Amino acid sequence: NAGVTQTPKFQVLKTGQSMTLQCAQDMNHEYMSWYRQDPGMGLRLIHYSVGAGITDQGEVPNGYNVSRSTTEDFPLRLLSAAPSQTSVYFCASSRLPGRGAVYGYTFGSGTRLTVV
C-alpha cells in the first residue's frame, strides 16, 4: 500500500522562484491537508480540502496556493519562494467523519524545502 506519496523529498529554491509540491493518496480519502513543521512550533495547517473542487485556508496560508481537481491529488504551490518558507512540509489525508467521530490522519514522509 502506497498511502500518501509526497515528491520531491528535498528541494532547494532561490528566493523568488516558484515550485509545486506534489501529494497523492491511493486510499480514496475525501479529506486532504498540508502542514508545515518548524522547530518548536509543531505542525501548522496551511490549506485543506474536504473533496474534489473544495479547498479552504488554514492557519498559515499566505504565499501558498492549492487546488483539488481529483480525489487523489492535492498539490501545494509556492508562488514566489521566501526564506521564511524554509520548512518541512507534510501532506496528510483521512476519511471524513461520520456522526461524532474523527479519523486519524495518514501522513506522507515530507518534503524538506530550503529557500536561499
Add this chain to the structure above:
Amino acid sequence: TQLLEQSPQFLSIQEGENLTVYCNSSSVFSSLQWYRQEPGEGPVLLVTVVTGGEVKKLKRLTFQFGDARKDSSLHITAAQPGDTGLYLCAGAEGAQKLVFGQGTRLTINP
C-alpha cells in the same frame, strides 16, 4: 485557532524509567489524538480518545483524556530505546481539522 500546549518539550531518561507527557488547552475538543514521529518520517497515529475521562492502553503506553476534554496525558511504563521519538498531541477542530501541539521530543538512553 485553539491552542494545545505540550510539556515537557524535551525529555531524556534512562531505559526502564516511567514518564508522563502532558497536553493542555483552555478549549474543549471533541476528540484528541496522539501521534509519534521518527526522524525523516511523517507522524503516525497512536490513538484517538473521544470521551471525557477515557483511558486507552497500547502495550506500555497509557493515554487519558481529561474529564472536561481540555487536556490529555501519555504515560509510558518501563521506557525502551524504541520509544524514542517526537510525540504530538492533536485536537479536533471542526469536522476534521486537527490542531497540533508543539511536540515532546523523547530520548530513551540505553
